[in-house]
Amino acid sequence: SYEEMEQSVKEIKEKYGNRLYIPGHHYQKDEVVQFADVTGDSLQLAQAAAENRDAEYIVFCGVHFMAETADMLTANHQKVILPDMRAGCSMADMADIDQTDRAWEKLQQLFGDTIIPLTYVNSTAAIKAFVGKNGGATVTSSNAKKMLQWAFTQKERILFLPDQHLGRNTAYDLGVPLDKMAIWNPITNKLEYDGNIEDIIVILWKGHCSVHENFTVANIEHLRKTEPDMKILVHPECSREVVEHSDYAGSTKYIIDMIEAAEPGSKWAIGTEMNLVNRLIQNNQDKKIVSLNPYMCPCLTMNRIDLPHLLWALESLENEELSNQIIVPDHITKDAVLALNRMLDNV
Ligand code: 13P
Ligand code: SF4
DSSP, X not given: OHHHHHHHHHHHHHHHXXXXXXXXXXXXXXXXXXXXXXXEXXXXXXXXXXXXXXXXXXXXXXXXXXXXXXXXHSOTTOEEEOSOTTXXXXXXXXXXXXXXXXXXXXXXXXXXXXXXXXXXXXXXXHHHHHHHHTTOEEEOTTTHHHHHHHHHHHOSEEEEESOHHHHHHHHHHTTOOGGGEEEEETTTTEEEOSSOGGGOOEEEESOOOTTGGGOOHHHHHHHHHHOTTOEEEEOTTSOHHHHHHSSEEOOHHHHHHHHHHSOTTOEEEEESOHHHHHHHHHHOTTSEEEESSSSOOOXXXXXXXXXXXXXHHHHHHHTTOOTTBOOXXXXXXXXXXXXXXXXXXXX
């Protein structure tokens, strides 16, 4: 039963003590988050992984790219385990390394040495290595602005992977006009741009988050009519139009901080992942909180980590099987860590 599974997880955690560390992303289910030693957004979890030197086993409750990052930032003797290998990220899958190498070759022909690559941490270790090797850095939603500013101190142009929306929203906030942003289409291996290519400042990889794209301007217009005093707060993985029509946009951490600091009685519609919105609703019962999209959007791959998978991963430690260990090859780690450290040193 569910209770028996909870009891078994508790017992294994007690038995292992500091030898076991369970980071949990804010988008994870409550049944998993209750056992997390640290919860956070992707930046906080990357930092927590980098700082932990005690745990022998890191059972990562999040998605594959986060577990890869944890493996790259922890010491060699520390083993990172993902409770379900199917917990991927559709956005990270939208940029593969062969497409990226092809794109880079073409962009070098078009722009010479004027571009620096940046990648959202929601990307594979191989993409991070590509970025690190070419002088760039990773970014998360909470430091994207700072990292784009840093990138512009290095080069005139930025290639931003793999989320076009975070790239566009952040560049726009920094004053880059929309008509100076082009799209890189990895399927056609072509730039999508109407004007003179000399004018391009930011090249946005044509990727997106399948969860955050479910929030629409129509959702906002509906709420403006039915709940005119409700504030709308969205994640910058939402489209430019959605961000423009909202009252506030910011990272997972920004959303949580904003709601926690809000006045009792205030009303909020939130455009981000469903498990997090539900947790904000539960933890802030003095405020009226709804999902911006009434047909709430879970991240299906985040949801693959559930109590049975967590328990299975912990039991496999007990049997010394080490199932689902995430091991990033050394040659990839070496370059990817350059990109990660350029971010961690800047924030
Ligand atoms: P953050 O945790 O950086 O806000 O990222 C959101 C997300 O989509 C994680 O997959
Ligand atoms: Fe990937 Fe979006 Fe899920 Fe985050 S919410 S893991 S970006 S698909």
